[in-house]
Amino acid sequence: MQHLTQSIFVKNLELKNRLVMPPMASARSGQDGSVTSSLCSYYEERTHGGNIGLVITEHAFISPEGRASAGQLSVAEDSLLPGLARLAETLHRNHTPVFVQLNHAGSKASKNDCPAVGPSAGAGPLEGAFESDFQELSPDGIAGLADKFRKAALRAKQAGFDGVELHAAHGYLLNQFYSPLTNRRTDVYGGQTLDSRIRFLLETLKAVRGAVGEEYPIAVRLGGCDYKEGGSSIADSVSACIALEKAGADLLDISGGLFGYMVSDSREPGYFRDMTAQIKQAVQIPVLLTGGVTTPEQAEKLLAEKAADLIGVGRALLKDPSWADAAFSSPTI
Template identity: 55%
Template sequence: MSYVLKPLQAGSLVLANRLVMPPMATAKAEADGSVSQAVLDYYAEKTEGGYLPLVIIEHSFIHLAGKAGERQLSIADDKAIPGYKKLADAIHRNGAKGIVQINHAGSAADQEVTGKAPVGPSAIANPRKGTIIPHELTAQEIRELAADFQHAARRVKEAGFDGVEIHSAHGYLLNQFFSPLTNQRKDEYGGTVLKRIRIHLEVIAAVREVVGKDYPILLRLGASDFTAGGSTIEDSIAAVQEFEKAGVDILDISGGFCGYTIPDGSNEQGYFSPLTAAIKKVVSIPVILTGGITQAQAAEELLAEGKADLIGVGRAVLKDSNWAQQAVNSLL
């Protein structure tokens, strides 16, 4: 049987095949971040037919100070819940499961959009954003951020989604703590990799407390910056073992400050597979691989080789809403 077409169960999440639509920002929300008709239509179209059994909704900001850009979805207050309920219903009607990715952009927040000074683990400019020096978060402010993630996760569950994903990739706030490029703290949140992920473990614990023991928690990790002095796969190997112990159900692997590509410009399908393969060796929970995968056969081979458990297909699905149907049919 096809590897792509094998069902998968991760905790309470049961998936009909191994294809995932990863989070991709659409900038289709209303100006205040609420779910628009355009957002509903987009996700209804992408999940039609149920060929993509798992859809991870683009990053939603948990606090206005952590908003990354115009028309980004907001999960920052309870007013958002009715719109997300409609979105969960639209996805479920098509037989798919929906996960909401929750995020704080930290020093990558757009000050012109938020009207607030950006924050970060250290007073160091974000390598992807230019020269603005963020406010260095105090330990008390870090605890408040964990509460913001917790409240956001509660809203996701109340809206009827099937799980929540904590975003620590692409140079956003949690990824800024993970990376030595932007985390040069001298307290309990900086230094060794285990100290740099202290905030992650606090966020995971806060989220788990509010969603309960059986609700799926995913974590998207920028597993390497691919930059001198940045985070490395060795850091990630240490980190993911702690995340699994803390109760993360699925790891979703991408890049750090390099974003969702790698610096050598490789267009090989599954170009993050060296990261996922190394991570799979040290955890027992499922691992999602994304990165340039456009062909069903490439997905099949990556799974057959044990590089990952689930395959995220982003740009191909963005360009062609029928991609998953054609992929599934080609493997039958």
């Protein structure tokens, strides 16, 4: 049975197949985070054949102090709406639905005029964070950032995107709250229990849902496991995903935690399947698996084995813009 070619619904949005182009930073945006012709061309080139079921854009910052790097896309200002609409239309002309990934880099933010913020001040294990400079978020600051996620999601909807994704992986802010290695708070957002560590994420999801309405798809990219002693665990990822589904998430995009989008001791296709297979058993909404998949046969095998409902292909599409067109012309698919 050919699983990759089967359609699937994310909320009320029907995807033509199970192939996803996951978020990958391209650094093609303007100095202010605006959409450029280069960025539109990058996505047009990879979707021109109409063979990708869903594209989730590279992460877009929701506020200037949460910017991760130069060339990053922005959803922080209303003035950016015309460019965002242009990007959405580029993919829609190729009959490809597209979500915007919303992000705040937290203590991994690039140095600028705004102080970086995180769940807890002080030194920690997070590579790439400016540990000496970032400040602990107050409860009011947490609420303020949830509202910035809300406003960014509304801009995405107004610009014509088909959904949004909250970035809670790869050591960025929402993931920093989720991991006990970086969350050393003692209040209701603190690191003592999983419920407290995902409180900010759930409140952000609730705020976004309130802005975009009940029928608009919301995905969450969860860095479910740190694969490090004392960090978040696979069991945490299953429990967190159950809570996210209950709170209104429509798609669970599972990846690595504080230490990035790879597993240090594994390069097999679908190397996060140890998480996704268990999460898929525990929830009813679709689960997306990305990591190490480079051929359509590998994607088909993971779907057949019920490791996930959707497969993300990243670096292969980055290297070969026509990968999806070749994959769907393969006699094995």
